[in-house]
Amino acid sequence: MVRSIKNPKKAKRKNKGSKKGDGSSSSAIPSMPAKVWQPGVDKLEEGEELQCDPSAYNSLHAFHIGWPCLSFDIVRDTLGLVRTEFPHTVYFVAGTQAEKAAWNSLGIFKVSNISGKKREPVPAKPADEDSNMDSEDSDSDEDSDDEVAGGSGAPVLQLHKVAHEGCVNRIRAMTQNPHICASWADTGHVQVWDFSSHLNALAESEADVSQGASSVFNQAPLVKFGHKDEGFALDWSPLVPGRLLSGDCKNYIHLWEPTSGSTWNVDTTPYIGHTSSVEDLQWSPTEPDVFASCSVDGNIAIWDIRLGKSPATSFKAHDADVNVISWNRLASCMLASGSDDGTFSIRDLRLLKEGDSVVAHFEYHKHPITSIEWSPHEASTLAVSSSDNQLTIWDLSLENDEEEEAEFKAKTKEQVNAPKDLPPQLLFVHQGQKDLKELHWHAQIPGMLVSTAADGYNILMPSNIQTTLPSEL
Secondary structure: OOOOOOOOOOOOEEEEEEOOOOOOOOOOOOOOOOOOOOOOOOOOOOOOOOOOOHHHHEEHHHHHHHHOOOEEEEEEOOOOOOOOOOEEEEEEEEEOOOOOOHEEEEEEEEEEOEEEEOOOOOOOOOOOOOOOOOOOOOEEHHHHHHOOOOOOOOOEEEEEEEEEEOOOOEEEEOOOOOOOOEEEOOEEEEEEEOHHHHHHHHHHHHOOOEEOOOOOEOOOOOOEEEEOHHHHHEEOOOOOOOOEEEEEOOOOOEEEEEOOOOEEEEOOOOEOOOOOOOOEEEEEEOOOEEEEEOOOOOOEEEEEHHHHOOOOOEEEEOOOOOOEEOOOOOOOOOEEEOOOOOOOEEEEHHHHHHHEEEEEEEEEOOOEEEEEEOOOOOEEEEEEEOOOOEEEEOOOOOOHHHHHHHHHHHOOOOOOOOOOOOOOOEEEOOOOOOOOOEEEEEEOOOOOOOEEEEEEEEEEEEEHHHHOOOOOO
């Protein structure tokens, strides 16, 4: 799997207006009827330009923090467990992929004043214009026919940077103590950090003042452990605070056990069960001693740390590298995996003993899957990103209903020439970012997704996702 960002360039201030593929949409109204464009299927003719349809989003914003980031994580906050009202505020941690090793840093940042719109599942009238808001640190795409809910203007980015040796392959914040974060460096080191001072400073800062990071803080990690090689696999236990797994390209997995709130004992004897690089790790959402791993060898392994350093079971999952996995926290029998060949699969782990545990397999993407994650609010929904520059959202409970589709088209007087061969489970396609690397759902804001790519971040809330949320939300 090609994980690094191709030719990383530091983001610069954008001019007013939009460029093709930057996630922003033009204010010009197309004279021809709109047509859904399929990457890998349709070609852009000379003079043609892709345009974002802002009516498809309740909220869509773009921003960057300088150098591109291969990995980031959303930090849990105390602003509310289920937030549905705009404007939103979100906290992040991220790690850069700078042109030179010494230029890298860990970013701790807050994005506030994230505005958006409330829409009915069937809009009263089609959108006929859009507006583009631009600032030095963020861009937004909004449909000007609807009133912006909960705020006006562009989101505000406030950023702290901590010096980091080498590029950051992956970063994860602990669920139970989100100020504690672990980072994987391309130097072969995994480090654990305490970012409480930075998060507290951001929480107390004025929300209407943008802050760039002109200075970089020098901070020592709480713990630093050297693997035999660099790696990408990293996961905090959702059940045991402080318990951590890290996996490397030498197929070694190490278990970190907390000995206090700021110290860890790293087991130097690795868990070995793969024959190639360990690409991703996921703790079980219900069993504190059980975790899953995936590898370039095409296999997924299930481990129980009480049973020794070998897998409890292992099986062939894909014909190519297995890049990413996600264990469903609302339906703990379901494990999703994404492969280098562009396919992704859903397995029911209860069926492993019977042989074939695959309950769904999709070949929609034609390039490597770079990230996959189940929704924290809807058990049948997951999001996938791919090297084909698409972020897709899937609802496995959906089936094709021609009568309902005809009724919807009649109500909306839909003129879009939608493709006929799309899987009925495909709920949404987001495009406009280049070299997509990672995505995450916001656990406290239903329907919000954040993604990172070579050209920065997108925060998006598709307008049709809210229809799948529980009614009490």
